[in-house]
Amino acid sequence: MSLPGLLRVILSAAVLLGTSGAMIVMAADPAxxxxxxxxxxxPDDITVEKGDMVxxxxxDFYGHNVYSETEGxxxxxxxxxxxxxxxxxxxxxxxVDVRCRIHPRMRMKITVTE
Structure with missing residues (x-):
């Protein structure tokens, strides 16, 4: 992991962890x-590096509930x-397939690379 990626993880010590490879955080600058x-x-299709924050x-004028059920x-x-x-x-x-629980037609793709 790169130094900036490691720093993001350290800065995210007070996070709510998903069940595996994603963390919900509240700090730092996003990729x-x-x-x-x-x-x-x-956009509805992006590429980020492993450890990057999105x-x-x-x-919108109404609530959303962004989630992913992609394994890991x-x-x-x-x-x-x-x-x-x-x-x-x-x-x-x-x-990573990303959706909204409130609006099922909302979908996007995030490709995570090294």
């Missing part, structure tokens, strides 16, 4: 920012009110 608006993720921003990279940020930001650190290599 990517995903907007939720109009029942869509923008920020989900609710730019599962997370659930819970109900996210309008205007709120939530961060997730992805540690498992591969493709």
């Amino acid at each position: 990517a920012t995903i907007s939720q608006k109009g029942r869509n993720f923008t 920020r989900f921003v609710n730019d 990279a599962d997370f659930d940020i819970g109900l996210q009110p309008p205007g709120e930001e939530r961060d997730v650190v992805l540690e498992k290599l591969g493709i």
Whole structure:
């Protein structure tokens, strides 16, 4: 893991851990920012490095619940009110399928590389 990635993990000591390779965090600068608006993720396909933080921003007028059930990279940020930001650190290599529990047609893909 790179030094910046390691620092993000250390800074995230007070995190809510998913059951495996993803952490929900509340600190540091993200490698990517995903907007939720109009029942869509923008962008809907990104690539990040292992240990990078992805920020989900609710730019909509209603709540969202971003989650992934991808094995080894599962997370659930819970109900996210309008205007709120939530961060997730992805540690498992591969493709992470991301969705919204409230709006089932909202989908995006995150590719995690070395």
